[in-house]
Amino acid sequence: KQEVTQIPAALSVPEGENLVLNCSFTDSAIYNLQWFRQDPGKGLTSLLLIQSSQREQTSGRLNASLDKSSGRSTLYIAASQPGDSATYLCAVRPGNNDMRFGAGTRLTVKP
Amino acid sequence: KAGVTQTPRYLIKTRGQQVTLSCSPISGHRSVSWYQQTPGQGLQFLFEYFSETQRNKGNFPGRFSGRQFSNSRSEMNVSTLELGDSALYLCASSLGNVYNSPLHFGNGTRLTVT
Numbered sequence: 001k002q003e004v005t006q007i008p009a010a011l012s013v014p015e016g017e018n019l020v021l022n023c024s025f026t027d028s029a030i031y032n033l034q035w036f037r038q039d040p041g042k043g044l045t046s047l048l049l050i051q052s053s054q055r056e057q058t059s060g061r062l063n064a065s066l067d068k069s070s071g072r073s074t075l076y077i078a079a080s081q082p083g084d085s086a087t088y089l090c091a092v093r094p095g096n097n098d099m100r101f102g103a104g105t106r107l108t109v110k111p
Numbered sequence: 112k113a114g115v116t117q118t119p120r121y122l123i124k125t126r127g128q129q130v131t132l133s134c135s136p137i138s139g140h141r142s143v144s145w146y147q148q149t150p151g152q153g154l155q156f157l158f159e160y161f162s163e164t165q166r167n168k169g170n171f172p173g174r175f176s177g178r179q180f181s182n183s184r185s186e187m188n189v190s191t192l193e194l195g196d197s198a199l200y201l202c203a204s205s206l207g208n209v210y211n212s213p214l215h216f217g218n219g220t221r222l223t224v225t
Binding site: 034036042043045051089096099101102104 | 115117144146153154155156159167169201203209210211212213214215216217218219
């Protein structure tokens with residue numbers, strides 16, 4: 001059974017800092033891994049999707065990497081801003097298509 | 112392009128009642144999936160529909176059911192509500208390719224069972 005873990009559960013950083021969020025999964029048989037952000041009381045916003053054959057994806061100040069063999073992904077946020085404050089979730093799409101989500105990392109960027 | 116629309120936004124129901132939630136996907140998206148989000152269990156997959164057929168189902172009791180119409184709109188039904196069904200129910204749509212189609216979420220329906 002696929003398990004997805006995100007560490008840390010919460011993170012507080014000063015504005016301008018570069019930071020890394022971690023995601024690990026137990027079964028490497030996945031179609032893709034996605035990173036989302038969720039603002040309070042809202043749905044999830046897709047940030048990046050990495051296909052199983054890819055190693056990384058970039059969008060603006062965000063860079064996500066995938067190492068399937070070790071069951072790890074990282075989301076790198078450069079030059080953090082207060083508007084980046086949100087909960088960040090990773091999700092994997094395993095071979096049986098049953099989407100699995102991590103519990104999320106709650107990020108606070110202080111001005 | 113309009114995003115994923117979920118209605119209603121909030122619902123309050125009594126134990127034993129049933130409820131139907133609605134989801135309108137992004138135009139052109141053929142896949143709709145449903146999720147339950149609670150503080151204790153996090154985000155859990157309920158089921159996914161693609162072109163009116165259920166493609167996958169999560170580990171939820173049979174009280175939870177869904178369907179998808181020919182225009183890709185989807186409904187989710189929960190019968191015989193229990194207090195533990197109180198949650199944020201999220202719907203997501205995608206083009207449907209399991210390899211490279213990102214999920215686009217609606218803002219959810221907040222269900223409270225009293």
